[in-house]
Amino acid sequence: MKANVTKKTLNEGLGLLERVIPNRSSNPLLTALKVEASEGGLTLSGTNLEIDLSCFVPAEVQQPENFVVPAHLFAQIVRNLGGELVELELAGQELSVRSGGSDFKLQTGDIGAYPPLSFPAQADVSLEGGELARAFSSVRYAASNEAFQAVFRGIKLEHHGESARVVASDGYRVAIRDFPASGDGKNLIIPARSVDELIRVLKDGEARFTYGDGMLTVTTDRVKMNLKLLDGDFPDYERVIPKEIKLQVTLPATALKEAVNRVAVLADKNANNRVEFLVSEGTLRLAAEGDYGRAQDTLSVTQGGTEQAMSLAFNARHVLDALGPIDGDAELLFSGSTSPAIFRAVGGGSGYMAVMVTLRV
Amino acid sequence: MKANVTKKTLNEGLGLLERVIPNRSSNPLLTALKVEASEGGLTLSGTNLEIDLSCFVPAEVQQPENFVVPAHLFAQIVRNLGGELVELELAGQELSVRSGGSDFKLQTGDIGAYPPLSFPAQADVSLEGGELARAFSSVRYAASNEAFQAVFRGIKLEHHGESARVVASDGYRVAIRDFPASGDGKNLIIPARSVDELIRVLKDGEARFTYGDGMLTVTTDRVKMNLKLLDGDFPDYERVIPKEIKLQVTLPATALKEAVNRVAVLADKNANNRVEFLVSEGTLRLAAEGDYGRAQDTLSVTQGGTEQAMSLAFNARHVLDALGPIDGDAELLFSGSTSPAIFRAVGGGSGYMAVMVTLRV
Numbered sequence: 001m002k003a004n005v006t007k008k009t010l011n012e013g014l015g016l017l018e019r020v021i022p023n024r025s026s027n028p029l030l031t032a033l034k035v036e037a038s039e040g041g042l043t044l045s046g047t048n049l050e051i052d053l054s055c056f057v058p059a060e061v062q063q064p065e066n067f068v069v070p071a072h073l074f075a076q077i078v079r080n081l082g083g084e085l086v087e088l089e090l091a092g093q094e095l096s097v098r099s100g101g102s103d104f105k106l107q108t109g110d111i112g113a114y115p116p117l118s119f120p121a122q123a124d125v126s127l128e129g130g131e132l133a134r135a136f137s138s139v140r141y142a143a144s145n146e147a148f149q150a151v152f153r154g155i156k157l158e159h160h161g162e163s164a165r166v167v168a169s170d171g172y173r174v175a176i177r178d179f180p181a182s183g184d185g186k187n188l189i190i191p192a193r194s195v196d197e198l199i200r201v202l203k204d205g206e207a208r209f210t211y212g213d214g215m216l217t218v219t220t221d222r223v224k225m226n227l228k229l230l231d232g233d234f235p236d237y238e239r240v241i242p243k244e245i246k247l248q249v250t251l252p253a254t255a256l257k258e259a260v261n262r263v264a265v266l267a268d269k270n271a272n273n274r275v276e277f278l279v280s281e282g283t284l285r286l287a288a289e290g291d292y293g294r295a296q297d298t299l300s301v302t303q304g305g306t307e308q309a310m311s312l313a314f315n316a317r318h319v320l321d322a323l324g325p326i327d328g329d330a331e332l333l334f335s336g337s338t339s340p341a342i343f344r345a346v347g348g349g350s351g352y353m354a355v356m357v358t359l360r361v
Numbered sequence: 362m363k364a365n366v367t368k369k370t371l372n373e374g375l376g377l378l379e380r381v382i383p384n385r386s387s388n389p390l391l392t393a394l395k396v397e398a399s400e401g402g403l404t405l406s407g408t409n410l411e412i413d414l415s416c417f418v419p420a421e422v423q424q425p426e427n428f429v430v431p432a433h434l435f436a437q438i439v440r441n442l443g444g445e446l447v448e449l450e451l452a453g454q455e456l457s458v459r460s461g462g463s464d465f466k467l468q469t470g471d472i473g474a475y476p477p478l479s480f481p482a483q484a485d486v487s488l489e490g491g492e493l494a495r496a497f498s499s500v501r502y503a504a505s506n507e508a509f510q511a512v513f514r515g516i517k518l519e520h521h522g523e524s525a526r527v528v529a530s531d532g533y534r535v536a537i538r539d540f541p542a543s544g545d546g547k548n549l550i551i552p553a554r555s556v557d558e559l560i561r562v563l564k565d566g567e568a569r570f571t572y573g574d575g576m577l578t579v580t581t582d583r584v585k586m587n588l589k590l591l592d593g594d595f596p597d598y599e600r601v602i603p604k605e606i607k608l609q610v611t612l613p614a615t616a617l618k619e620a621v622n623r624v625a626v627l628a629d630k631n632a633n634n635r636v637e638f639l640v641s642e643g644t645l646r647l648a649a650e651g652d653y654g655r656a657q658d659t660l661s662v663t664q665g666g667t668e669q670a671m672s673l674a675f676n677a678r679h680v681l682d683a684l685g686p687i688d689g690d691a692e693l694l695f696s697g698s699t700s701p702a703i704f705r706a707v708g709g710g711s712g713y714m715a716v717m718v719t720l721r722v
Binding site: 296 | 442463624653656660
């Protein structure tokens with residue numbers, strides 16, 4: 001096998017695989033990268049048993065052959081190469097990597113022992129990759145990394161007809177984003193950590209979905225990805241979204257983020273980083289208190305709704321997370337001091353909404 | 362006490378103090394910042410018992426009073442403030458910090474219990490601050506962070522007459538930088554960790570030295586710093602500098618750094634990251650070998666000296682460190698396969714020199 005490939009494209013492909021393939025594993029086979037050479041290029045693939053990823057890299061190939069190499073070492077070598085063109089040559093068990101004045105000889109592994117990875121060819125539905133990535137990115141923060149219940153470590157994707165929705169929750173808050181779609185898909189729950197990798201891989205363009213048994217395959221122009229799905233029922237989050245809004249406040253999202261950041265310095269870490277929100281007469285007053293003193297910040301807001309004043313308390317950390325995906329003006333919708341609140345972009349235009357429980361007064 | 366101060370200057374001062382004052386300590390007094398208000402401004406000071414630091418911040422002050430506050434909390438509050446002007450007001454045990462729409466009330470500490478910090482006023486000699494900082498930065502890497510012998514965790518400053526020198530060593534390599542000076546100072550050893558803070562504080566302009574008992578005070582236009590010195594004899598490093606150069610090689614420092622970085626990927630971490638240097642016929646060949654394969658890189662060099670060829674081995678990590686302060690062309694001076702080598706900028710112009718032992722063949 002002999003292949004000529006540009007450093008840039010090989011590097012990009014290896015960068016994606018490097019994130020999925022573990023650097024160390026009790027099963028050393030898993031740390032390997034599988035390279036399948038064909039006439040038009042090299043198919044790089046790897047797995048961490050949660051995600052299988054495969055990426056095609058165009059190359060000039062002679063005498064196609066397949067092999068496995070230590071993934072991270074190979075990626076690091078390619079990244080550091082000085083030349084723009086990389087020459088690969090397989091001779092027996094040894095892979096030569098040549099570029100500029102550099103010549104590396106790498107031991108290859110036992111390709112027979114490497115687990116077979118297969119990616120279905122036909123697609124069931126498709127979504128726009130960029131939209132999907134943006135939607136996942138907006139709600140990712142609300143999924144838990146540690147929750148005891150597995151579904152709280154996942155992100156739900158609902159896809160029926162003209163619109164799709166992603167939802168994440170850790171039991172204290174819900175983040176939702178709707179986005180346009182077509183076709184009729186299924187509801188499924190993807191582990192949040194796998195979503196992180198999916199976000200990195202998706203670009204503008206078609207993301208084709210194939211539904212398997214406890215498995216979703218996502219195919220784009222350059223990559224194929226098998227994702228293990230989470231079993232179980234996602235909580236009935238619709239129930240938490242307040243229907244009757246009694247007070248509504250609009251202000252620039254950045255000003256609110258900065259003010260919450262400020263007062264949070266004194267908020268009590270052992271009391272959920274509690275920050276009070278006090279709305280009245282066109283102002284929002286934030287207050288926090290802890291062992292070392294107390295903080296207060298006053299912001300001008302546009303106020304609406306049937307109630308003239310309200311006092312609520314939130315976890316400052318959760319407020320900052322909820323505001324993260326909101327640009328321009330934020331709209332805070334309050335249904336009462338002890339019932340959940342909605343944070344969204346003014347008018348809800350972007351399809352994003354954060355629902356948060358209030359802390360006890 | 363009432364003070365008006367710009368956020369920017371207060372922030373800069375607190376940034377320096379924050380690095381010295383510990384965030385946590387078994388003695389909570391040490392986590393405090395001392396503020397001495399006078400008519401022209403605020404003197405901020407703190408200590409970690411190795412370094413005392415004091416920094417003057419111009420401010421409009423009424424009814425001067427002194428107080429202590431939790432240093433890191435106060436710095437964090439000031440950093441997050443929205444306004445450009447900060448208003449401080451001390452009322453009883455409470456310090457108000459106001460800016461824009463923000464109002465913080467901070468509990469102050471017991472100023473009587475805070476250890477007295479004093480900085481001598483007269484200076485013995487002075488050095489150019491920028492030169493000194495650059496010199497320290499060039500050799501810092503060679504000081505050890507863990508060595509058993511304390512002197513290897515320090516940087517020696519020699520200052521007599523027309524030139525000064527800083528030297529650092531961990532027993533395997535020596536880094537030296539000479540720079541112009543005037544006046545007659547003393548030889549002393551400063552802990553490398555204190556040098557790190559000194560580098561941050563020094564700017565172009567005069568750095569005035571006052572010699573104390575086991576202590577050096579450095580005074581610049583904006584800060585005063587007491588540094589505890591290291592006792593003991595610095596090793597006789599001059600003995601290690603090779604006098605008879607048998608082969609000399611010149612090449613762009615960047616090309617050598619990149620090539621060493623490349624081959625080091627395959628170097629054996631358990632064998633000192635060994636990289637071979639083979640010089641002959643106007644080329645430098647680098648080679649490394651480890652569990653996963655072997656690497657080779659060939660560079661064109663300008664060669665001089667009495668010997669035509671030489672083969673040596675170095676720790677790749679040490680080579681990269683030694684090349685760090687070298688821009689443009691590097692000059693490698695070899696005295697033999699098993700005796701120390703010198704790496705420096707071509708002609709030694711910058712006053713910097715790295716001396717390294719070779720690894721056994």
